[in-house]
Amino acid sequence: MPGIKIGASTASVWPQTATTAFQLAAELGYDGVEVMVWADPISQDPVALRRRSRQTGVPVLAVHAPCLLITQRVWSPRPEERLRRSVQAAQDLDAPTVVIHPPFRWQRRYAEGFADLVASLSADSGVRIAVENMFPVRRFGSDLSAFHPSIDPTDVGYANYTLDLSHTAAAGVDALALATRMGTGLTHLHLADGTGLPRDEHLVPGRGGQPCAEVCERLATSGFAGQVVVEINTRRARSRADRVKDLAEALLFARLHLGQ
Numbered sequence: 731m732p733g734i735k736i737g738a739s740t741a742s743v744w745p746q747t748a749t750t751a752f753q754l755a756a757e758l759g760y761d762g763v764e765v766m767v768w769a770d771p772i773s774q775d776p777v778a779l780r781r782r783s784r785q786t787g788v789p790v791l792a793v794h795a796p797c798l799l800i801t802q803r804v805w806s807p808r809p810e811e812r813l814r815r816s817v818q819a820a821q822d823l824d825a826p827t828v829v830i831h832p833p834f835r836w837q838r839r840y841a842e843g844f845a846d847l848v849a850s851l852s853a854d855s856g857v858r859i860a861v862e863n864m865f866p867v868r869r870f871g872s873d874l875s876a877f878h879p880s881i882d883p884t885d886v887g888y889a890n891y892t893l894d895l896s897h898t899a900a901a902g903v904d905a906l907a908l909a910t911r912m913g914t915g916l917t918h919l920h921l922a923d924g925t926g927l928p929r930d931e932h933l934v935p936g937r938g939g940q941p942c943a944e945v946c947e948r949l950a951t952s953g954f955a956g957q958v959v960v961e962i963n964t965r966r967a968r969s970r971a972d973r974v975k976d977l978a979e980a981l982l983f984a985r986l987h988l989g990q
Contacts, residue, residue: 734954736984737791738977739920739961740773741766746973748772752782758978762791764829764959767816768801776822783823791957792827792860792918793820809833809840810847813859820857827858827918827957829892832877841878845886852889858956860918862892863908865900868928884911892918895940896932896961899924905941909948917956919949921984922963932963934976935983946987958984 738760740751747770748763755763765773772778774796783790795816796804805815816828830848833841852859861883866873875881881901883891891912897920898905909916923938924931935942946958960980967973984990 735761737762737959752786756786762789764792766794767796790823790825794829797831860890860892894920896922920961
């Protein structure tokens with residue numbers, strides 16, 4: 731389906747900034763970017779992001795809310811406010827989707843009202859807030875979840891989901907079965923790969939053991955109207971050319987298996 735937009739996450743160029751992501755997305759022919767809001771000051775500034783978008787001709791397809799452990803003070807120490815700011819940023823940037831992780835277990839008050847907050851913010855703004863599947867931490871032979879109520883957002887039930895294929899690998903979860911449970915609520919895909927090691931690898935799709943091709947092919951024939959975002963790890967790239975090669979390979983994989 732030519733209508734499926736393929737974006738590059740700004741996280742895919744870390745430790746480079748969002749500026750590099752916009753530039754490489756334009757150079758390689760991506761349809762847009764997903765902005766990971768984190769320590770990079772540009773990622774926190776919708777005005778700067780809109781300027782980069784205009785300069786490169788690359789739209790923002792999604793905003794990833796600052797919900798990592800390292801971003802707990804970005805915009806606000808209150809997770810509710812960070813989500814609200816993410817939705818406002820998406821509106822400012824004409825991005826249709828906000829990606830959000832489930833609450834951490836220790837965020838009890840936030841967790842109690844999270845589902846209602848997601849539903850109300852989405853209804854009021856028209857922005858799809860897509861809750862992402864996560865993975866446990868394995869310690870002393872046991873799996874420990876940092877998320878409430880679990881790593882699987884379908885345990886609660888939301889209108890919109892993000893399926894992350896690096897996370898399914900790290901969690902040992904059947905990605906195709908999870909996609910089936912998400913159903914028509916699957917509106918955003920983080921396209922990456924993993925080998926099944928208990929860590930978030932974010933490999934170029936095709937370099938691990940996840941059914942990346944099968945997921946893309948299913949989306950291409952199911953009327954999927956969301957975004958596919960390449961979220962790979964290039965931090966070990968020795969040069970710009972190496973980073974470009976990985977991002978180009980991931981884009982080619984996506985276009986091939988989405989039938990574009």
